Amino acid sequence: MNRDLERLISLHDLDVMIGDLVNKDIRRQEKRLGLSPDDAVAELRKMRDELDSSINRRFRDKYNQLSAHYGNAVVPVVHERCSGCFTQLPTALFASPERNEQVETCPSCGRFIYWAD
Ligand SMILES: [Zn+2]
Numbered sequence: 001m002n003r004d005l006e007r008l009i010s011l012h013d014l015d016v017m018i019g020d021l022v023n024k025d026i027r028r029q030e031k032r033l034g035l036s037p038d039d040a041v042a043e044l045r046k047m048r049d050e051l052d053s054s055i056n057r058r059f060r061d062k063y064n065q066l067s068a069h070y071g072n073a074v075v076p077v078v079h080e081r082c083s084g085c086f087t088q089l090p091t092a093l094f095a096s097p098e099r100n101e102q103v104e105t106c107p108s109c110g111r112f113i114y115w116a117d
Helices: 003-023 026-033 037-054 057-070 091-095
Strands: 074-078 112-114
Touching (some): 003 057, 003 074, 003 112, 057 112
Parallel strands (some): 074 112
């Protein structure tokens, strides 16, 4: 898998985890992570910052724009559709043997897309 794509997916996962800890169900998360919620959030934010600074600037800026706009910037392709906006993707995109070998975006919503299979 493309290195930037891999990092974008991880960045998204971290953002989801941070969002969960900050927004909801803090007690349950605390138990699961074995950390106090504040420590866990601080730790995840540190990981996020490190990851963020390792991503190609062009992709990082776009990630941040998409996150602010949609809430999720990186989505899997499901049944040949972008799972962010449900647009059917062009055949050339999903038929490519180089899936996940480069960073692709949905032609409709612009989110980063990847194949999870
Ligand atoms: Zn889309």
